[in-house]
Amino acid sequence: MSSPSSILQGGFHHPLSRSWQAQRPLTKEMLMYPLFITDNPQAMDVIPSLPDQYRIGVDRLQGFLAPLVKKGLKSIILFGVPLKDGVKDEQGSNAEDPTGPVIEAIKLVRREFPDVFIACDVCLCEYTSHGHCGILREDGTLHNELSVERMKNVAVAYAKAGAHAVAPSDMMEGRIGAIKQGLIEAGLAHKVMLISYAAKFAGPFYGPFRDAANSTPSFGDRRCYQLPGTARGLARRAITRDMAEGADAIMVKPGTPYLDILAQASELARDYPIAVYQVSGEYAMLYHSAKAGVFDLKAAVLETMNGFLRAGATIVLTYYTPHLLDWLDEQ
Numbered sequence: 001m002s003s004p005s006s007i008l009q010g011g012f013h014h015p016l017s018r019s020w021q022a023q024r025p026l027t028k029e030m031l032m033y034p035l036f037i038t039d040n041p042q043a044m045d046v047i048p049s050l051p052d053q054y055r056i057g058v059d060r061l062q063g064f065l066a067p068l069v070k071k072g073l074k075s076i077i078l079f080g081v082p083l084k085d086g087v088k089d090e091q092g093s094n095a096e097d098p099t100g101p102v103i104e105a106i107k108l109v110r111r112e113f114p115d116v117f118i119a120c121d122v123c124l125c126e127y128t129s130h131g132h133c134g135i136l137r138e139d140g141t142l143h144n145e146l147s148v149e150r151m152k153n154v155a156v157a158y159a160k161a162g163a164h165a166v167a168p169s170d171m172m173e174g175r176i177g178a179i180k181q182g183l184i185e186a187g188l189a190h191k192v193m194l195i196s197y198a199a200k201f202a203g204p205f206y207g208p209f210r211d212a213a214n215s216t217p218s219f220g221d222r223r224c225y226q227l228p229g230t231a232r233g234l235a236r237r238a239i240t241r242d243m244a245e246g247a248d249a250i251m252v253k254p255g256t257p258y259l260d261i262l263a264q265a266s267e268l269a270r271d272y273p274i275a276v277y278q279v280s281g282e283y284a285m286l287y288h289s290a291k292a293g294v295f296d297l298k299a300a301v302l303e304t305m306n307g308f309l310r311a312g313a314t315i316v317l318t319y320y321t322p323h324l325l326d327w328l329d330e331q
Contacts (some may be wrong), residue, residue, distance in 0.1 A: 017020020026305050027330055028072040030314060032275070033121060033321035036212050037061070037101040038081040049208035050280050051287050053319055055081050058104045062112050069113050076100050076109070077119040077167065077317060080126055080211070091135060092124030092150060096157035099210065103161040110162040119165035119195060120158040122151055122179070133170040135255030148171045152182040155194075159183060165193035167251070171200055171226050172307055180246035182286040195275060196247035199235040199261050202226035205254045235261050239268050249315065253277035256304055259311045275315035276308045283319040 012018040019025065036055045038045065043057035056064055065073070080095070080102040087094050094100055102120055109118050124147070125133045126260035134147025147170065150151070155166040156179070166183075168175050176196050227234050239250055248313070250269045252262045255276040266274045286304070290297035301320050308316055 009035065024309055024314075026302075026309060026316075026324070026328065028311075029074050030316050031073075031315045031321045031324055032077050032117075032315055032318055033068070033073060034077050034079060034277075034319060035061075035105075036081045037105045039084050039087065043119050045143075047208070047212045049211045050284060050319065053055040053212065055083075055212065055277040058101060058108055060261050061108055063111060063147055065109070065116070068322055069116060071322075073116065073321065073325060075117040075119065075315075077121055078105050078163075079121045079212075080177045082127060083247040088127055090128060092127035092154075093126050095124055095127040095150070095154045096231070096282050098161075100155075102158060106158065106161045106163050118162065119161045119167050119193075120155075120299055122155045122158065122166050122168040123170045124150060124154075125170075131216065134172055141171070143175050148175045148178045151175045152178040155179045156182045156186050156188070159188045159192040160186065163192065165195050165248075167195035167199060168199060169253075171197065174245070176242045176247050177245035193248045194246060195241040195249040197251045197253055197277075198239045198242040198247065198250045199250070199258070199265060200226050201231075201235075201254065201258060201261075203254065203257070205257070205279045208280035208284050226230060229257070231265070232261065236264060236268060239265055243269055243272065247272070249275055251275040251277060251315075251317075252313075254279040254282055255308055255313075255316075259307055262308065262311040262313060273314045274312050275317060276311075276313040278304065278308070278318040278320070280319065286320075289311055298323070302327065 012021055037054050038055040038057055041057040041059040043055055045055040047055060080100060082094060106118055109116055123133050134142045135150060137143045149171055151168050151172060155168060158166050160294055166179065168179060180194055181191060193217050250265050250272050252258055252265050255278040262276055286300050289295060290300060305316065
């Protein structure tokens with residue numbers, strides 16, 4: 001005979017009682033939608049490796065966002081994608097161009113959708129001629145100090161333009177402290193959130209993103225500055241370091257392969273918002289598997305969301321945001 005404490009099924013027999021077992025339910029407020037903003041104002045370019053996602057020009061952005069905002073979109077993160085000839089150089093000089101796609105997009109969204117929270121990715125890879133995330137030395141290695149200074153300047157420029165959050169993804173050492181100090185000096189630290197991609201791992205899941213952002217390195221790879229996939233200890237140290245430097249939120253990227261790191265981040269940074277980025281390769285993997293009849297897309301995506309929340313995420317960056325806005329209304 002079973003003991004009373006071994007009988008669990010009565011506690012989740014009913015749909016409502018099942019919902020009570022969750023630590024937290026997924027809500028629209030948790031979703032942040034990544035958007036690729038290009039320098040052709042009229043663009044609405046399909047990204048073949050990232051189905052149903054687009055490189056969007058500023059003049060098309062209002063029409064694209066309006067139906068999503070009506071459905072409950074609360075938050076976006078902007079990635080600049082300059083494609084014009086001659087716009088890239090070794091310094092990534094156009095990253096904070098006041099007439100560039102990111103700053104123009106910030107201004108438009110602030111004007112047309114004042115309740116939408118705007119985060120901006122801060123990196124140089126989309127703007128450098130070599131495709132790496134910082135400034136290089138003559139031997140091809142990263143010059144950390146010069147790179148950090150560039151990241152600070154770009155982040156402050158986005159904040160001055162009206163971004164509610166800046167999120168440096170470059171993985172340079174000390175960039176969180178430098179950007180925080182830059183925000184303080186600009187009088188913006190009290191109203192601009194600093195989200196750290198503290199635990200960003202190198203690997204194959206970024207392929208579609210690099211197509212979308214036109215940011216594949218022209219030589220080598222990023223394994224010397226993004227974390228090794230086996231490095232749990234390094235991730236813990238990076239999270240602890242970025243907390244000490246002034247991060248306001250901690251991110252883990254990619255998501256599904258690193259649920260253990262996400263869970264550890266939620267323990268290490270228990271008093272911070274914890275973000276997870278379901279990256280382009282994760283998105284495409286689910287999309288194509290569902291197209292092949294392997295599983296139902298909605299069921300699979302929602303299960304990944306459950307995994308993120310169970311591991312401790314409070315913010316989810318996902319290209320499935322438009323679908324999730326609909327699916328959450330159906331529940």
